Amino acid sequence: MTSYQTVDATRKSYLPMSKFKARIPAAFIVKCLSVLAFIGLWYVATRYRWVSPIFLPSPLAVFQEARFLVQDGDLWRSVLESSKRVFSGFALAALVSIPLGILMATWWPAKAALDPFVSLLRPLPSITWIPLTILWLGIGEGQKTAIVFMGTWIYILIYTYESTKRVDPLLIMAARNLGARRLAIMRVVLMAALPGIISGLKITLAIAWSCVITAEMIAAQVGLGAIIWRAKDGGNLGLVLVGMLGISITVLIADFLADRLEKVLLPWERGRR
Amino acid sequence: MTAILTAENVTKTYPIRAGADITAISNLSLEVNEGEFVCIVGASGCGKSTLLNMFAGFVQPTRGVVKLRGAPITDIEPRCGMMFQQYALFPWKTLIKNVEFGLEMKGVARKERRERAQHFIDLVQLSGFENRYPYELSGGMQQRASLARLLAVDPEVLLMDEPFAALDAMTRQVLQEELLQIQERSHKTILFITHNLDEALVLADRVVVLSSRPGRVKAVIDNDLPRPRRASVQLSKEYSDLKAKVWAEVEDEVTKHAQSDMLAPAM
Numbered sequence: 001m002t003s004y005q006t007v008d009a010t011r012k013s014y015l016p017m018s019k020f021k022a023r024i025p026a027a028f029i030v031k032c033l034s035v036l037a038f039i040g041l042w043y044v045a046t047r048y049r050w051v052s053p054i055f056l057p058s059p060l061a062v063f064q065e066a067r068f069l070v071q072d073g074d075l076w077r078s079v080l081e082s083s084k085r086v087f088s089g090f091a092l093a094a095l096v097s098i099p100l101g102i103l104m105a106t107w108w109p110a111k112a113a114l115d116p117f118v119s120l121l122r123p124l125p126s127i128t129w130i131p132l133t134i135l136w137l138g139i140g141e142g143q144k145t146a147i148v149f150m151g152t153w154i155y156i157l158i159y160t161y162e163s164t165k166r167v168d169p170l171l172i173m174a175a176r177n178l179g180a181r182r183l184a185i186m187r188v189v190l191m192a193a194l195p196g197i198i199s200g201l202k203i204t205l206a207i208a209w210s211c212v213i214t215a216e217m218i219a220a221q222v223g224l225g226a227i228i229w230r231a232k233d234g235g236n237l238g239l240v241l242v243g244m245l246g247i248s249i250t251v252l253i254a255d256f257l258a259d260r261l262e263k264v265l266l267p268w269e270r271g272r273r
Numbered sequence: 274m275t276a277i278l279t280a281e282n283v284t285k286t287y288p289i290r291a292g293a294d295i296t297a298i299s300n301l302s303l304e305v306n307e308g309e310f311v312c313i314v315g316a317s318g319c320g321k322s323t324l325l326n327m328f329a330g331f332v333q334p335t336r337g338v339v340k341l342r343g344a345p346i347t348d349i350e351p352r353c354g355m356m357f358q359q360y361a362l363f364p365w366k367t368l369i370k371n372v373e374f375g376l377e378m379k380g381v382a383r384k385e386r387r388e389r390a391q392h393f394i395d396l397v398q399l400s401g402f403e404n405r406y407p408y409e410l411s412g413g414m415q416q417r418a419s420l421a422r423l424l425a426v427d428p429e430v431l432l433m434d435e436p437f438a439a440l441d442a443m444t445r446q447v448l449q450e451e452l453l454q455i456q457e458r459s460h461k462t463i464l465f466i467t468h469n470l471d472e473a474l475v476l477a478d479r480v481v482v483l484s485s486r487p488g489r490v491k492a493v494i495d496n497d498l499p500r501p502r503r504a505s506v507q508l509s510k511e512y513s514d515l516k517a518k519v520w521a522e523v524e525d526e527v528t529k530h531a532q533s534d535m536l537a538p539a540m
Contacts, residue, residue: 168361170357170359170361171361171363173331173355173357173361174355174357174361174362174363175363175374176331177329177331177349177351177353177354177355178351178354178374178375178378178422178423178426179351179375179378179379179426180374180378181378184378188363191363191365192363192364192365194365266365267406268364268365268366268406268407268408269364270408
């Protein structure tokens with residue numbers, strides 16, 4: 001995950017370690033060797049039948065499946081479909097929850113009115129919404145979007161609320177002292193809370209992905225989750241593994257893009273990471 | 274001389290828990306004259322910041338009244354500009370945008386805003402850093418930026434809450450001298466809080482010693498050290514005599530405060 005690399009202190013130049021790292025990216029070499037050793041062990045284990053192919057297909061078989069999936073365009077279609085579902089549900093949740101979170105943090109009656117619902121809905125995993133959403137929305141795109149929405153809006157709300165609550169009161173005092181009135185003060189609050197809101201969105205994005213995969217495994221024709229479920233029904237373990245790997249890589253790329261976007265949106269935060 | 278700031282028999286109590294109040298300031302009266310540089314010294318917890326916050330309109334006195342030019346201060350008072358110890362710059366704005374903020378609030382047009390902001394950035398010697406974010410500036414530079422932001426809105430009074438306390442001794446001295454020069458030229462009224470006697474004696478026309486909690490005026494000492502003043506004034510005989518006089522007033526309070534600390538936790 002990218003998130004733990006950001007706290008990797010060895011990247012800071014004042015540590016003697018970084019001098020060494022600049023010449024030879026030692027950690028990178030170890031990472032590659034580790035992956036290669038794992039694949040090698042896996043190959044040997046299947047090649048000499050230490051494990052039956054019924055339980056674990058060989059890496060070559062998995063590679064074959066991956067090639068088929070890429071060649072007939074199924075993979076791209078699935079990635080695209082899943083991404084669309086994640087994006088629509090996630091965007092909808094952000095649109096609802098960010099204003100609501102700020103409102104709850106700045107106006108107590110809103111918090112009091114919504115608190116019971118937040119408390120009751122928070123413990124529910126998004127998968128528990130599948131029966132109701134299918135009943136209300138069928139098994140089309142709307143239902144997938146709804147599952148992503150139900151699985152993410154509460155987290156975005158909580159992150160927004162907490163970030164807004166934690167805005168340094170000194171900044172608000174300074175703004176008022178410099179003549180800021182209601183609207184300008186709200187802008188100060190929003191800007192001060194923005195880094196926290198965006199890091200909340202990044203964490204929630206990963207949750208959105210797990211929601212969409214769950215939804216697709218239950219009821220979908222296309223999508224990364226559907227690939228896995230179809231492959232399981234067909235007894236194709238290689239394809240199951242390819243689907244899982246596809247999910248991992250897609251989510252990693254989404255994380256990476258979100259990181260990039262964050263840096264563009266918050267240029268003043270660069271000094272803090 | 275006319276008083277620009279007045280506190281008349283001001284008391285401020287805060288509730289700490291149900292049924293228990295803490296008195297930060299008790300029956301305090303103070304006058305600050307136009308163009309005067311007044312330093313308030315006192316042990317920690319003597320209500321220095323509370324007093325400043327009342328003049329800025331952030332808190333209201335429980336009893337008594339604070340006034341600006343004879344009119345009670347009942348709401349945020351932008352004519353009393355505040356400078357904070359922790360700089361309080363907006364981290365998402367570049368230096369020049371920070372300095373422009375107050376002007377923007379006043380509705381000053383963009384071009385004039387730029388020019389005035391630039392003028393004050395030059396004044397605090399930050400030219401060349403206009404487009405840097407606060408995190409790219411050192412502590413001393415951030416405090417300069419904060420001063421420029423304050424001066425840009427041209428407040429009638431500067432309220433300064435230990436503005437140099439977080440800085441190292443050398444940076445602090447440089448900024449003290451710059452503040453002296455700015456004050457000599459602009460004749461702004463300044464009410465400055467510090468717990469550093471040297472700082473008070475270098476800067477002030479009058480030093481007000483507050484008693485430890487609850488805060489009230491314990492002594493007012495006129496500082497006749499010659500102006501224009503520089504940090505080197507600290508080497509003179511008059512300076513050390515004056516410092517001894519102020520310290521005699523402060524010493525009691527510091528001891529008392531240390532004793533009361535053992536009985537009640539500091540706020």
